[in-house]
Amino acid sequence: MKKEYFLSQRLGFSNAQADYIRQNGLENFLNRSFDAPFQEEVPDFLDDAPKNLKEFRKMKQLNPDKKKQVQLSEKLRVIRLQNWWIENMYAAEFPLREKMVLFWHNHFVSSIQKVKSTWAMYQQNALFRAHAFGNFKTLTAHVLYDNAMLIYLDNTQNRARAVNENLSRELLELFTLGTGNYTESDIKAGAAALAGLNVSDNGGKYYPLLEDNSSKTYLGKTGNWKAKDLVDLIFDHPKAAHRLTEKLLKFFVADNPSASLMDEYAVFLKKQNFEIKPFLTKLITDQRFTHSQGDKIKDPLNFLLSVFHEFQIEHVPMRSVFQYLKEQNMNLFNPPNVKGWDGGKTWLSAQKLLQRVGVISLLCSGKNFSHLNFKETEKMEPDALEFTELENKKIQSFKANLRWNKTATNNKQIIEELNDRNIFAVSNDLQQDMERVLKYDFDPKMQNAPIAVTRLAEFIFKSPEYQLI
C-alpha cells in the first residue's frame, strides 16, 4: 500500500485524502486539518427535537398515542443524526477533525439509549467537534457540564443527601487516571463535589439546594471542591496523560502499541500541557506511526467508508448503514457500555467477518444496501413513510462504480493500482492469485473489462489482508 493511502485511512475514513496528502505533504494536510472550518450549523432535522426542560415535561404529559408518536420521531432522528455525522466524516475535505470527534465519543462515552435526547447527544457531539484538537483537560471540564453526560452517568441523581458515585467513578477510572491511581475515598469525595451538578437548558449547573459544601479530601488535597477543582487536581497527577495516550495510540497507530511508545507519548502529552495538536504533529512524523501498516484491524466504519470510496459511492445510505453498524457493534451514539468500543480484535468475529464479506458481494454485484433486511425500521410507521422517501432519494444516487484507471494497458498495472490503495502488504502468493484472477492477457479495453476488474476487487476486498490497515 502506498503511504498516502495508508495515511488517508488512518487520519480519515477512506482513501479520499490520499491525493491531497501526496500533492501537499503530510504536514500541510495536518495544518489544514487543524485550521479548516467545520460543521457548526445545527442540522434541520433537529428543528423539531425537544430541546429544553419545558418541552420534555410537555412530552411526558401527552396521551399515550401521541407520546408514542413523538418517541418514534425521536427514534428516527437518531438514525438521521448518525447518518448526518457519517456523511460529515465521508464528505469532509479534512476528516481528521471528525476522526477526533469519533475518538472523543469513544472516550467520553454517552449513549442515546439512556440519554434519550437527540438534542443532548448532538450538543455533546458538537462539543467534541469544537474541542477536537483542543486541550484534554479543558475538554474534561466541559464534559462534566455536558447535559448528555450528566444524564448518562446519573449525576442527575447525585445530591448531597442521596449520593450517586457513577460520574465521579468514571471520571477517574475511564476518563482520566485509570484504576490503581486513586482510592475509593477519592471517588466518594468526588461524588460529593459533583453533588447538585445537574442538567439545565444551558448545560450543567449546580443547584445550590442539592450541593454538598463540606470539605473533602480528593487525591490528597482537602477543600470544598467543585467539578472544576476536581479536574485541576486530576491533571496534576503524574499519571494524568497515560490512559488517554494509550487510547490515542491504539486509535491511530496500533491495536497493541508498545509500552515504550506509550510512556514516551504520555510524558510528551503532559509536557505539552495536554494539548492535542502537538501530540498529533509529533505522531504523524514518527516512523513508528508511518511504519505501522497492518497493525490495526479496520473498524466497521473505516471498512465500509473505504469500500464506498473505492466504488465511488456519493452518499451514505441511511437505514442500511445504521443497520450494518448496529450488527457490527459500532452503533454511533450508542456504544455498548461506558467503556466504549474496545477496538482491535473485538471488531471481528466469524459472523461479523461474514457480514463484511457479504457487503462486498452486494457491492461487487452492483446491488446496494436496499437489499438488506430492515426489520426494525419497517415497523416505524407512520413516520417511516416519509423516512423511506428520503432514503429512496439517496438510494437513487447510490451507484457502485469501481475506481480504476481505465487507461491501464495490462493486468499488472491494474493489480498494482488496486493493491497500492488497498492492501497493506502483498505477498508473492497473493500477487500470484491476483494474476490468476486477472490473467496476463487480460485486455482492459474489452467490453466487460469493468466486470472483470470488479472481480479482482472482490477478491482483494474479501482477502484477510483487506481487514487490516
Place this chain on the structure above:
Amino acid sequence: MHSRRNFLKIVGTTTGGMLFLPEFLTALPADLYQNNFLGNRQIVVTLQLNGGNDGLNTFIPYENPLYYEYRRNIGIPKNEVLKVANGMGFHPIMTGMHQMVQDGNLSVLQNVGYPNPNRSHFRSVEIWQTATNSNEYASTGWLGRYLDATCKGDDPIGGMTIDSIDALALRGQSAHALTMTDPIRFEKQLKALKTGQDDPIYEHPNLDFVRKLMIGSFEGADQIQAALEKTKTGMPNYPKYGLATNLSWVARMIKGDLPTSVYYTSLSGFDTHSNQKPKHQNLWKEVSESVKAFYDDMKAAGLLQNVTLMIFSEFGRRAKENGSGTDHGAAAPVFVIGGGNKGKIIGANPDLSDLNNGDLKFQTDFRSIYATLLKQKLNTNPMNIGIQAMPINGLF
C-alpha cells in the same frame, strides 16, 4: 516468511444473499438439497486444465500423416501411442486414462470448442466458465446459475471449488458455493478454532487472527468437518501430486456424504509455447495418475455411477508446432469419466487438412456438453440457466 497458501483460505463464491441473517453459523439440515438420497444422487466434478492443453498430443491422430508433418519435433511416434480406436490414441504417459477407456468408463468428445474462438487465456476461460457466446459477457458462471436455480434457501455448499481463487464457473447471484484452498489446514485450523487453541505459527498476528476467523465464518464448515471426520480412515493412497491431493479431498467430501453436487478444481501449466515435450508429459503424468486414483477410489466405493468427472481446457493449440512448442489454438478434446458414460469416442477425428488459420475447427460446442451434464446428471433444464445448446446423444 510463511507462504500465504499455507493458510487455509475460504471465500464464499457469492454475489450476495447471506447478509444479516440471524443464524450465520448454524449447520444446515441436509434436506435442503433436492437430490439428496445417495442412491441416485449425481455429482459432477470439473477439472480445468489452465493454459490451453495441446489436444493433438493428448489424444493423438496417429494414423494421420499430416500430424507427423506438422509436428516433426514434438510429434509422438506411432509405436508409442496408447491406441484406443479409429486411429486415435493417448499420449504414452496416460496409462491410467487408457485403462479407464478399456474399462468402458471414459468417453472422449473430439474437436470441442465454440464459434469465433478467442485465443486470449483470460477471455477464453471466461467464455468456458460463463458459457456465453464469444461476443457476449456474463457475470455469473454456468454452475453458479445452476446452483441459483436448484439450491434452496441459503444453502452454502451446493458447490465447492478447491483452489486458491474462486472459479467464475460457480459464481451465482446467491452464495451457494465456497472455495477452499487447503483442506488439510482447514481441518486443523477449524479444530483449533473450536477448541480455542492458539496456533501462532504464522508471521503476522493480526493477519493470522483474521485468517482463522475466516475459516469459521462460512456456513457449512460443520458439515465439511463432519464429512472429513467420516473419511478419516480407510482412504486409499493417492499419488503425491497437488491435483491428486485436491481430488482426494473431493473424494472425501463425496464419501463423507457432503450434499455438494458440483466440485471444481484446476491444474495450471498447459501453456506450452516452448520445450513442450517434457512439460506436457509431466503434466499429463500428474493428470492421468491423479484422475486414475480418484477413479479407482470411486469405483471401489461403488460410486462411479454417481460421479462424473469432466476434463477440459480453455482452448487447444495450433496444429503446427512452432519449433519446440505450440501456440494458442482452438478446438480440442474433452474427456468425460464415470457417471455411467458409454465409453465412446464422440465426433470425427481432427481434420488436419481443413484448418482455420492453422487451428482445428470445432465440431461440438462445449455448451452441449454442459447441457448434457445438466440434463442427464444434474436433472436441470439447460434452458433455465441460459444454455441453448442441445444435449449430446449417446454420451450417457
